[in-house]
Amino acid sequence: MDAQALPLxxxxxxxxxxxxxxxxxxLRRDPSGQAEMAFAVEGIDCAACIDEIEDACExxxxxxxxxxxxxxxxxxxxxxxxxxxxxxxxxxxxxxTGYRAWPFEAGRLEEMDNATSRHLLRCLGVxxxxxxxxxxxxxxxxxGNVTDITPETxxxxxxxxxxxxxxxxxxxxxxxxxxAVRALKAHTLNMDVPITLGVLLALGVSVFETLNHAEHxxxxxxxxxxxxxxxxxxxxxxxxxxxxxxxxxxAALKAVSANRFEADGRLVTVPAAAxxxxxxxxxxxxxxxxxxxLVLSGTASVDESLVTGETLPRRVAAGDTVHAGSLxxxxxxxxxxxxxGEDTFLDxxxxxxxxxSTARGRYIRLADRAARLYAPMVHATALLALIGxxxxxxxLHQAVLIAVAVLIITCPxxxxxAVPAVQVVAAGTLMRAGVLINAGDTFERLAEVDTVAFDKxxxxxxxxxSLSDTSNVPAPLLAAxxxxxxxxxxxxxxxxxxxxxxxxxxAEVREVPGAGVEARIEGMTARLGSPAFCGCEAxxxxxxxxxxxxxxxxxxxxxxCALLEVRQALRPDAxxxxxxxxxxxxxxxxxxxxxxxxxxxxxxxxxIKDWWARMRxxxxxxxxxxxxxxxxxxxxxxxxxxxxxxxxSAHVSLSPISAADVTRAQADAVFLGDRLAPVVVALxxxxxxxxxxxxxxxxxxxxxxxxxxxxxxxxxxPLVAALAMSGSSVIVTLxxxxxxxxxxxxxxxxxxxxxxxxxxx
Amino acid sequence: MSVLLYLVPxxxxxxxLGLAAFLWSLRAGQYDDLEGAAVRVLSDDDLHxxxxxxxxxx
Numbered sequence: 001m002d003a004q005a006l007p008l009x010x011x012x013x014x015x016x017x018x019x020x021x022x023x024x025x026x027l028r029r030d031p032s033g034q035a036e037m038a039f040a041v042e043g044i045d046c047a048a049c050i051d052e053i054e055d056a057c058e059x060x061x062x063x064x065x066x067x068x069x070x071x072x073x074x075x076x077x078x079x080x081x082x083x084x085x086x087x088x089x090x091x092x093x094x095x096x097t098g099y100r101a102w103p104f105e106a107g108r109l110e111e112m113d114n115a116t117s118r119h120l121l122r123c124l125g126v127x128x129x130x131x132x133x134x135x136x137x138x139x140x141x142x143x144g145n146v147t148d149i150t151p152e153t154x155x156x157x158x159x160x161x162x163x164x165x166x167x168x169x170x171x172x173x174x175x176x177x178x179x180a181v182r183a184l185k186a187h188t189l190n191m192d193v194p195i196t197l198g199v200l201l202a203l204g205v206s207v208f209e210t211l212n213h214a215e216h217x218x219x220x221x222x223x224x225x226x227x228x229x230x231x232x233x234x235x236x237x238x239x240x241x242x243x244x245x246x247x248x249x250x251a252a253l254k255a256v257s258a259n260r261f262e263a264d265g266r267l268v269t270v271p272a273a274a275x276x277x278x279x280x281x282x283x284x285x286x287x288x289x290x291x292x293x294l295v296l297s298g299t300a301s302v303d304e305s306l307v308t309g310e311t312l313p314r315r316v317a318a319g320d321t322v323h324a325g326s327l328x329x330x331x332x333x334x335x336x337x338x339x340x341g342e343d344t345f346l347d348x349x350x351x352x353x354x355x356x357s358t359a360r361g362r363y364i365r366l367a368d369r370a371a372r373l374y375a376p377m378v379h380a381t382a383l384l385a386l387i388g389x390x391x392x393x394x395x396l397h398q399a400v401l402i403a404v405a406v407l408i409i410t411c412p413x414x415x416x417x418a419v420p421a422v423q424v425v426a427a428g429t430l431m432r433a434g435v436l437i438n439a440g441d442t443f444e445r446l447a448e449v450d451t452v453a454f455d456k457x458x459x460x461x462x463x464x465x466s467l468s469d470t471s472n473v474p475a476p477l478l479a480a481x482x483x484x485x486x487x488x489x490x491x492x493x494x495x496x497x498x499x500x501x502x503x504x505x506x507a508e509v510r511e512v513p514g515a516g517v518e519a520r521i522e523g524m525t526a527r528l529g530s531p532a533f534c535g536c537e538a539x540x541x542x543x544x545x546x547x548x549x550x551x552x553x554x555x556x557x558x559x560x561c562a563l564l565e566v567r568q569a570l571r572p573d574a575x576x577x578x579x580x581x582x583x584x585x586x587x588x589x590x591x592x593x594x595x596x597x598x599x600x601x602x603x604x605x606x607x608i609k610d611w612w613a614r615m616r617x618x619x620x621x622x623x624x625x626x627x628x629x630x631x632x633x634x635x636x637x638x639x640x641x642x643x644x645x646x647x648x649s650a651h652v653s654l655s656p657i658s659a660a661d662v663t664r665a666q667a668d669a670v671f672l673g674d675r676l677a678p679v680v681v682a683l684x685x686x687x688x689x690x691x692x693x694x695x696x697x698x699x700x701x702x703x704x705x706x707x708x709x710x711x712x713x714x715x716x717x718p719l720v721a722a723l724a725m726s727g728s729s730v731i732v733t734l735x736x737x738x739x740x741x742x743x744x745x746x747x748x749x750x751x752x753x754x755x756x757x758x759x760x761x
Numbered sequence: 762m763s764v765l766l767y768l769v770p771x772x773x774x775x776x777x778l779g780l781a782a783f784l785w786s787l788r789a790g791q792y793d794d795l796e797g798a799a800v801r802v803l804s805d806d807d808l809h810x811x812x813x814x815x816x817x818x819x
Contacts, residue, residue, distance in 0.1 A: 047801065069794040070794055070796050071793075129783075133772065156765075
């Protein structure tokens with residue numbers, strides 16, 4: 001490692017020199033000394049990938065085991081206790097096989113999630129076992145009741161059922177019991193209160209009935225109830241866990257590394273998360289700032305489009321502040337990391353975010369709204385049935401039995417499955433279409449949207465600049481520009497090179513800092529860079545007013561000279577998407593932090609009439625509030641750091657995967673790929689999902705309308721309860737599967753094209 | 762009804778066996794990667810090494 005360490009001065013003058021990688025943050029050692037590390041792997045799409053990856057890693061010296069999780073796209077590598085773990089070898093081996101991987105650290109939240117998920121699955125297993133075995137006994141009793149079962153045998157079967165049901169319910173019911181107790185302690189009612197009450201009463205009455213040698217016991221109902229409810233709970237959890245895992249992978253692959261100066265002057269590459277305020281980092285041309293920092297030395301022009309939306313680069317020198325996410329065009333900077341609070345812009349963002357997120361959170365999910373109505377109604381009905389039958393002259397025993405039957409039959413099996421089942425299916429459909437959902441209630445809020453507010457830079461336009469129309473540039477000049485561009489790390493040069501992948505690099509290229517690159521092609525001097533460097537300032541001055549939103553790059557070959565326009569182009573399907581949204585009757589708004597001259601042509605091309613330029617973060621919120629005041633919901637789509645508060649304060653929000661970290665964390669959903677189409681798909685699927693959720697709730701209500709009178713009338717035997725419960729649950733689940741339709745052609749944004757190229761840039 | 766004396770324990774122990782198998786498989790991590798389990802069946806790992814190599818590169 002020491003061979004790669006650089007003295008301070010050399011590091012500053014040799015921008016391209018490699019720095020040592022420090023992975024110790026990601027390594028975990030178990031007590032026996034075995035080291036383990038997780039990687040998020042990109043590009044896995046078939047069974048063969050599993051073998052390829054695992055074989056490649058296991059062939060490495062010291063690697064004891066490699067296991068790829070195909071669901072979460074994570075690879076766990078375990079090293080022998082005696083071997084020195086070398087994560088860089090694993091990364092190299094994967095790169096050689098054609099996969100990109102990132103060191104990954106599972107968050108605490110995710111580990112807790114996994115534990116909960118396993119607990120739910122264990123409960124589900126226990127409840128399923130109990131339900132099946134008790135049903136075996138119950139069916140015998142039911143068929144015996146109409147033929148020739150002896151009371152002794154029936155009692156024996158009931159006692160056996162109790163023997164299975166009581167411990168099983170005590171174990172498998174925990175998730176509901178705990179949540180019900182928590183709710184009661186907080187003096188509120190949730191869905192778990194009627195569930196707990198129903199299960200406990202059913203079990204209690206059944207034991208009492210068994211003691212009295214009665215014909216019916218409800219052990220099977222109680223346990224089957226738990227089984228179905230646990231199923232719904234597990235589905236709900238599985239969806240959130242999966243989206244969280246996906247979000248974790250994204251965070252890992254988006255995690256920037258920083259070149260940090262160590263105390264001894266060495267330069268070490270560490271994850272940006274490991275950089276503390278006060279640390280000094282180096283920033284080279286073509287890199288994004290990993291942290292907010294104060295420039296100590298060096299000058300450069302930085303592109304802050306991801307921070308403020310402004311597309312024009314800004315010149316920074318010692319004493320200026322650079323925000324995380326800014327892209328360095330040229331030059332080398334040495335930064336001292338600063339914490340939020342030392343800078344006004346970040347301060348403003350944080351303050352606005354705090355305010356916005358406390359203002360939100362008032363939204364009550366559909367299922368909770370249903371539960372708040374449902375729980376008191378169920379309890380009131382049961383109580384009324386009890387009192388009614390007592391008044392009608394029934395014995396207390398008979399009246400209690402009927403009240404319990406009401407509680408069991410109304411227990412919200414279908415209600416508990418209605419919403420999560422739809423969410424799981426819809427989230428799966430969206431995931432295939434390239435949209436990752438952050439929160440379960442996103443669907444409900446998305447479905448209420450009637451206004452869509454877009455940010456311009458990085459949202460309507462592509463996050464990276466690209467070369468515009470070059471039809472009026474002579475071919476030899478264009479070819480020379482592409483070949484020269486290959487030699488530079490300047491983002492504008494990279495955009496030119498990317499547009500001409502067939503260009504061959506030149507042998508000798510001289511870089512003039514702050515100006516451009518120069519080489520000799522077929523005996524002629526070729527230059528690429530600023531208009532001044534290429535000697536065509538007059539041409540540039542004439543062109544500038546026509547292209548206010550573009551950066552002009554000049555190219556010279558011998559005596560010929562031309563200008564290339566590099567700009568953040570619209571996403572390829574932006575116009576179609578905007579038209580589609582307008583056709584659906586949505587109001588469209590454009591909010592940009594960029595200059596008027598840059599925003600106006602975009603708004604004109606897309607036909608968006610309501611647009612605002614030069615918006616500060618607080619201005620965006622103000623506009624959203626003025627839109628939201630008399631309207632139900634505003635969907636905010638944005639990617640910049642300056643959009644984060646607006647995303648948090650909008651009814652619902654989306655951001656592209658290329659967004660700033662803070663912004664992506666605020667968004668309710670993230671979409672992958674270069675296309676904007678996922679916005680339309682998300683809205684369409686959300687509407688369908690809400691429709692199905694409502695339909696499911698209606699089915700649950702209809703079921704109750706039939707079942708409750710039967711129960712109140714005293715006609716519900718355990719057999720009827722079992723049929724009704726499983727019947728309604730199955731119908732609701734099948735109905736939820738219909739949420740799969742409607743994704744359709746949307747899957748084009750797909751899993752395969754996305755993050756890769758973008759993150760690399 | 763003496764048949765119940767061995768049928769009931771038999772049924773219960775079979776059920777318990779199933780439950781134990783489920784809990785074991787859960788603990789062994791078999792539910793951690795359901796999609797992977799579905800595609801791993803296509804893997805050639807169990808074949809002789811050079812055969813599997815040939816197959817993979819076809």
